[in-house]
Amino acid sequence: MAESDTVRPSPEALLAEAQRHERGRLKIFLGAAPGVGKTYEMLSVARRKLAEGVDVAVGIVETHGRQETEALLHGLPRIPRRRLTHRERELEELDLDALLEHKPRLALVDELAHTNVPGSRHAKRYQDVQELLDAGIDVYTTLNVQHLESFNDIVGRITGVEVRETVPDAIIEQAHDVELIDLPPDDLIERLRQGKVYVPDAARRALDHYFSRGNLLALRELALRAASERVDDDMSVFMRAHAIAGPWPARGRLIVCVDATAASEHVIRTAKRLADQRHLPWTAIYVQTLGSATSARARLDANLALASQLGADTAILTGDRVGEVIVEYSRTHNAAQIVVGRSMDVRHRFWPRRRLAQWLLDHATDFEITIVAAPINGSGDGRPVQSDRARKWLTSRDVALAIGFSAGAAVIGKLLEPYTDSASLALIFLLAATFAGATGGLVASVLCSVIAFTAYNYLFTEPRYSLSVDNPQDVTTLVVFLAVSFVVGQLAARLRRQAHDAWLSTRRVETLFDFSRRLATAVDDRDLLTAAATGLSELLGKRCVVLRANAQHRADPPVELERAGEFRDTDQAAADWAIGHRETAGRGTGTLPAAAWYFVPIQQSGEVFGVIGVHLPATSDGVDAEQNRLLFTLQTQLAAACERFRLREAAQSAQIQKAAESLRAALLASVSHDLRTPLVSITGALTALRELSHRIPEEDQDRLLGSAIGEAQRLNRLIQNLLDMTRLSHGALALRASAVDVRDAVSQAISQLDGVLAGHQVDVLIPATLPPVHADATLLGQVLANLLENAGKFAPSGTTVRVDAHATADAIYVTVADRGPGIPAAERGRVFDLFYRAGQRDNGTAGAGMGLAISKGFVEAMGGKIGIADSAEGTAVEIQLPRAPAVIPA
Amino acid sequence: MQARPRLLIVDDEEQIRLFLRITLNAAGYDPIEASTGREAIEACTGKKPDLVLLDLGLPDISGIDVIRAVRVWTQLPIIVLSVRSDESDKVAALDAGANDYVQKPFGTAELLARIRASLRAHSGETADPVIEAGGLRIDIPAHEVRRDGQLVKLSPKEFDLLLVLARAAGRVCTHRHLLESVWGKLHRDDVQYLRVYVGQLREKLGDNEGVPKHIVNEPGIGYRLVV
Incomplete structure (x- = not known):
């Protein structure tokens, strides 16, 4: 391999x-x-x-x-x-x-x-x-x-x-x-x-x-x-x-263990140098245990970001036993070398602390372990991450909670004092310390324990209102109280923290789920961007826009924001830069920090779909590490959604192209068949006359010539149809509408078709009183010829073709009916489509559905309608045309 | 005098039937007609034609179905009349059992030549140990091929290939038919074998690759030994 x-x-x-x-x-x-x-x-x-x-x-x-x-x-x-x-x-x-x-x-x-x-x-x-x-x-x-x-x-x-x-x-x-x-x-x-x-x-x-x-x-x-x-x-x-087979070692991976301390920074830099020297790809991993504190999260993010900046992959793993998780990961990822800081711990619950490095040396025996010393002068601490300072160890809320709960306990104690002994009163103060731990956390609980202890001592132990204690029993009570309140308070605080963590992670999952649901319900591109922007705004609590990348690899400007003056040229430049360079830009970054927006490119597998813009006016807070992480996760989801839309569009356009191709194939087959059929008769007749004339009786020679001429005329009609169809579809057909007598049009059509209708009887049942139609005489003649030719072609010879007509107040209806096989009701709507032929399932009749399509085009051009009428037998095509305006004799 | 061979014309176009009827009559045949596939099958049973001229585009059932139906009980020669655009239809028709095809539009002379070739092959079905075709003389029992009297040395496969073509002399043989007959069913799609062997045969028979006069290529369909 x-x-x-x-x-x-x-x-x-x-x-x-x-x-x-x-x-x-x-x-x-x-x-x-x-x-x-x-x-x-x-x-x-x-x-x-x-x-x-x-x-x-x-x-x-x-x-x-x-x-x-x-x-x-x-x-x-x-x-x-x-x-x-x-x-x-x-x-x-x-x-x-x-x-x-x-x-x-x-x-x-x-x-x-x-x-x-x-x-x-x-x-x-x-x-x-x-x-x-x-x-x-x-x-x-x-x-x-x-x-x-x-x-x-x-x-x-x-x-x-x-x-x-x-x-x-x-x-x-x-x-x-x-x-x-x-x-x-x-x-x-x-x-x-x-x-x-x-x-x-x-x-x-x-x-x-x-x-x-x-x-x-x-x-x-x-x-x-x-x-x-x-x-x-x-x-x-x-x-x-150049594919030179050199002395390559089996390419493994270098794994560096990262924790949420500043010392990790040095470990990461060392790992980077080692990875470079050995040409190994490298991964920085962090193992999250059940008790990992969230407060150090910012430090951890900074460490992982550094690793990523130096070219590492990063992974956050979860598990109770740090060492085992690391070894397992290293094994599955073909690691050759594990780099670990000397100061890192394996924290097993109910177990004394142990050095991770030592554990790995003992247990990960099939890996090369590199232990990195802590920086001597602690210069690694030189660059604190801002968020580390964000949470102070003691807040005024902690103090308020501690004092509040202690005071409450004191008041209740005073009220109950006449009815109970001092040891029971201690339980009330214990309750206060527990509450403080549950609501305020560890610091509040410890503080409350101390205050409650002092208050209890002051108020309820002899001598009263002094901090000295006379009764040895009271001393025991006090000491036990302090110890118990510390333990209970801490337990409550830990419980609270875990509950909070669980809540945070639930909320995170819900957030992601909600966001992906919004994206999934989007019906088009525009909808997707709007849904994403709304979702992001709600999740981050900041105004967000999502801008699409256009063909020039620039961001489509948000017109409304621009008009409102909230999206300036600098912002546009930053958005363009983010798309062009596939990196974050704008406020809070190294590129165009003067912009009022922070831009994150939406990208997947090397393709940029657009940018997410987060509005950060000078007065607002920046994007913190947690939000930034969320933003990147959502960005990935959004990119996947964009990709999905793009693939769908591609599939659709492929489908359209396929339909166009099959239409073209139908056109070719149809035209080829219809043009060749008359040519078969013409060529055959002419070659027969040339080569066999001495053996063909004169009567038959005449028939051959007549057939050849008839077929030549048919070819001419066909070509005329094709030309008209082209002109019709280009809107180049000029109408010359006038009052036309339907009977004239029908007889003209029949005269064109002598050969085709030779085997049929044609009954023209048009009353002489039928008012004229408003139509183009040539086109109407051609429509009727097409309909009659179809009747002649599809109805068996010897049957009757009937043409009749009637008038209403404003329209004339002309029907051409035959006694052929008819058209199934389900196909009646489609026979007017170009190249559609009823009963196409048997591939026998390759052929033209042009006649009806052209007729439809002509009739509609003349302001009429054409359709298949219901009939007991055969096919009946009905044309509806406007009546010619009545001419008032002068 | 021998009875006039009876030819069945199957085409839905009245004008085509007309000219075929007159032409075939003049050429000394006895033409009968059918305008649909069903009529054609009926006519094959009832009127015992000696040969069928069959249009593939029929209004009721496809020409290929007609061939299949007819081939169930008779080997009578069938010549397909078809336009150039549907090569695959032609191959399908030939594979279904048609003996030859004529491309529309066609001249009278070409049609009559094909009819003669098919009728002759059919009548001479009783195995003739020596086949003579276009200056070639193929002696099957002796495994000998002579061109203008000169002995031509052929490999066994080349001989087999030439034999299949010669037995159908004047008619087209599909790639598939040739491959199955010479190499067996497993190789029915290995058209490149044919290209190589036909090339060798042409060389040995003194045929010009560019303008061959013995073994003619029918693009997309097969080869024909010209008589």
Whole structure:
């Protein structure tokens, strides 16, 4: 299996290569520290390119006043920078739009990790670079190793300086080329001493430490590692793309165990590096146990989001025994390696805490286990997630509940005091602590226990109204009371929390169910979007819109919102960006944060159907982690619904096409049969006359000639019918309506059909007094000819064909009736369809249903109606036409 | 003088029957007519025709059903008259037991030639050990084929194939009939065998692949050995 997998070129690898060719190419000049000469090298290479005739433009390059660098910059075409005012300071930024418009072959954009001035399109410069690459522009850029996301915390630990500007590792993986600018640490320190390295004054002291020889050696090591990993990566992509059977290990998966602590962040980054080095796909898993607290949820979400950002799959598993769940998952997912943090615990109920790492070492013996040490200086805690602070450990509600319940117990106790002893009174206070736990949670319960204990001591133990206790029995009561109230309160609190969790998860399921039901009942696309928007608004408690992606990969603008001024150009730009880049955009994100909406693309298997927009005006709260998760889940459902609609449309259009094709086939068969039949007689008669004339009696020769002429006329009628039908369907038939005598029309039709009706007796039963019809004489003649020809064709010879007519106050009815097989009632409505023939089930009669269809067209064009009348025997076709206006003799 | 062969004309078009009647009469046959499938089956029993000219598009039952009904009790030759557009109908008719087909519209000479070929094949059904067709002489007991007196060396399969074609000389043989007769029922759909062997046969018989004069291709239907 593994063998064949590797020999076939992997589609992902081919795709990755193909994408590199379409997009612009990114070259990163990677350095270990500022001052190693990245910018200098970049400019030197760019000058060479310029000399080769490449269209180079400088987007932004910081020379920091270095003269050598300035000299290199001279002569390179520059795009003017954008000036922005932020907090009354004038700042200069890369002018992305100008650069995109100029569209050079190669753009120079210094300092990839730079954070843009607020108000720019993207929060980070690397996002600008992405856009340039998307536009097909090659980009040269510079980057120091400490800015790489997965190296960030190592650098922090080595140098003690926290670096806030990071770029995702993905960008270095995307780069077409990474050039390592290496400078031995001693040389760098020398340059620093000579003042050749730009260092802002404010940071000088911190940087003195930063540029110590030890730090620089470590950083250089890191840069070399990043570059060499990158080289490995290139090699493996190349080998896979070209299906070279290399020494691939059986490809397993790397599993990293994540918990809801800050320490996990470091574990995740380590796992990312391990996975990269070994070219393993990796998954971050979290095991949710029955007692897992929901309060740490935000931290967990942040951890999983980080893993996902670093390229991992994520999974949340449930189970009581963490270790066993992990091993089971690893086994079913072909894991090769499990990465776990040293500090993680296996929490078994009624069991002392145990290290997860130790448990795995003991039990998961068929996996390679990697244990990651906790960060020494705890720098992992350096970036708290906002929601962690959101819930304070003690709220005023807890205090109020504790005091309230204690006071209540005191009042009741005072009232009951005359009737009962002090030990029973203690039970009332116990009840108060239990209530506090049940309604307020753990903190309220503990607080209430303490207050109740004090109050009881103060009010009901001797000596009264003092906190001292005389009676040894009271001491026992008090101690037991405190212990019991603690335990009961905690139990109540836990019960409450579990009930709350259960309620939350029920509500979540109901929410999803409700949402999917709304989507399922939508009847069309528009309905679906409206239903989704309404559902989302209710679920999130915020205004939501759902915008469809149009053919240009932009969002269809919400017209009403635009008119109301609630959807501005920035919002539209953010929505378009979200669709175009398949990433979130707008408020609260790194892209176009100035927008008033937060946009999540609706996507499934690489296809974008639209965006969900959540309205977040400046006054409202943002979207919290729980809501965001909900939003992504709902997005998936919505995408599935959109996909379903699209498939349904495709199926429908396929059906229509099939119907059109079968009509075309019927047309061909019909025309071919009807045109050829007369030709058979004509060809046959003529060849017989040529080849056998000496043997054919003269009388028969005449009959042959007569037949040939008759058939030629029939062919002519047929062609006339076809032409008229075409003209009719194009509306090009000109009517010349006048008062027409029906008897004239009938006799004219019969005269056209001498051959066809030769075997039949035709009775024309039209009273001479019948008023004229208002019709086109030629068309009426043709209609009657068609009807009579059908009668002649389908009714057996020797039978009678009858034509009669009668008048009403405003219409004339003409009926052509035969004694043929008749048309079943069920088919009467369809015989007027083009190419329909009664009794088509037997494929014997391939043939034309054109006559009736054309007749119907003509009659309707003349303002009349045609239909099959009820008759005892055979077929009766009835035409209704308007009466000609009465002519008043002058 | 031999009695005039009786031909049954089955067609629902009056004008076609008229010209066939006159033509066949003049060519020395005794034509009788039927305008529906049922009449045709009746006529086959009651009037004992020597050959049937059958239109596939009949108003009551399909021509193929007529062939099947007739083939239950007699091997009398049936020539199908059909338009070009329904190749599959033609193959179905031939598979159902029709002996040949003539494509509409047709000339008198072609029709008469086909009638003669079918009548001759039918009358000579008593196995003739030597078949002569179009300059070829096939001696079945001797397994010998001569072209213009020259011995032609054929493989057993090539000989079998030529034999089937020669026994139906002048008439079309469907792909399926040829495959079943030479290779057996299992190979009835392996039309590529035929292409290869017919190519080899044509080469050995000195036939030009582009304009063959012995083994003619009937696209979508089969092959015909020209007499």
